[in-house]
Amino acid sequence: MNFDAALPGIARAGAHEASIVNALTIDVEDYFQVSAFEAHVRRSEWDAMECRVERNVERILALLADANVKATFFTLGWIAERYPTLIRRLADAGHELASHGFRHERASAQAPREFLADIGLAKAILEDATGHDVHGYRAPSFSVGASNPWAFDAIAEAGYRYSSSVYPIRHDHYGMPDAPRFAHEVRPGLLEIPVATVRVLRKNWPAGGGGYFRLLPYRLSRWSIRQINERDRQPAMFYFHPWELDAEQPRIPGVDPKTRFRHYLNLHRTAPRIACLLRDFRWNRVDAVFPIAK
Numbered sequence: 682m683n684f685d686a687a688l689p690g691i692a693r694a695g696a697h698e699a700s701i702v703n704a705l706t707i708d709v710e711d712y713f714q715v716s717a718f719e720a721h722v723r724r725s726e727w728d729a730m731e732c733r734v735e736r737n738v739e740r741i742l743a744l745l746a747d748a749n750v751k752a753t754f755f756t757l758g759w760i761a762e763r764y765p766t767l768i769r770r771l772a773d774a775g776h777e778l779a780s781h782g783f784r785h786e787r788a789s790a791q792a793p794r795e796f797l798a799d800i801g802l803a804k805a806i807l808e809d810a811t812g813h814d815v816h817g818y819r820a821p822s823f824s825v826g827a828s829n830p831w832a833f834d835a836i837a838e839a840g841y842r843y844s845s846s847v848y849p850i851r852h853d854h855y856g857m858p859d860a861p862r863f864a865h866e867v868r869p870g871l872l873e874i875p876v877a878t879v880r881v882l883r884k885n886w887p888a889g890g891g892g893y894f895r896l897l898p899y900r901l902s903r904w905s906i907r908q909i910n911e912r913d914r915q916p917a918m919f920y921f922h923p924w925e926l927d928a929e930q931p932r933i934p935g936v937d938p939k940t941r942f943r944h945y946l947n948l949h950r951t952a953p954r955i956a957c958l959l960r961d962f963r964w965n966r967v968d969a970v971f972p973i974a975k
């Protein structure tokens with residue numbers, strides 16, 4: 682397989698100018714399913730929670746349609762099983778469906794066989810719902826790192842062609858700061874496409890979305906992605922969640938102040954910032970930016 686031929690996803694913008702097309706991704710899970718709330722909302726309670734994922738995905742679809750952008754939706758099998766109509770809507774709108782596992786358990790918290798079963802189940806449910814092969818997988822909380830390299834064997838064994846499960850930064854809950862920053866073949870036939878980082882003062886800094894995108898000024902995200910496109914000449918892998926656009930989501934009780942700060946700050950700013958990102962850069966679904974992933 683020739684990975685080099687597909688990288689780094691440069692598309693012609695005009696007669697003289699080549700501009701990089703970046704990968705836009707959405708991790709489709711509801712507000713009560715995030716890893717930071719694991720201790721507060723048990724999986725057995727999920728069925729009883731008010732679900733808001735459908736309306737939040739609809740808002741994202743409207744933003745993407747306005748900007749004429751296609752994206753990749755890393756979707757939980759649990760969500761796909763309950764909302765098959767939503768999954769078909771995403772596929773019909775031209776977006777790529779990819780997998781976020783079935784029950785949003787960190788790869789690092791599972792035994793290899795358990796992990797393989799979870800990611801295989803999610804793939805089968807998504808393929809049933811769309812009628813298309815599912816090629817991409819992202820581990821909950823970027824939970825593939827130095828402690829569990831076996832996870833890449835399982836992702837390849839389950840039949841995925843690419844993974845976006847590593848965040849090459851230092852963080853208290855995840856991260857693998859020494860991992861390669863850009864797409865690379867991590868197992869035969871399996872591409873790992875890490876979330877975007879920017880290299881400053883010989884360190885990797887987060888540039889690919891999540892809490893940082895809401896907490897820090899937008900211009901910092903814009904500067905970082907420009908650095909990646911213009912200096913590194915690479916596409917950026919960016920992600921956000923449907924619940925990050927939902928300032929009115931129910932508050933989970935008993936959450937510690939740091940987690941509360943990270944989850945709830947600036948939720949009202951996400952949608953306008955995403956609109957800015959869509960305007961300031963070129964975006965497409967992962968399997969179009971990295972054609973080898975098809």
Ligand SMILES: [Zn+2]
Nearest residue numbers: 708710821822
């Ligand atoms: Zn997640």
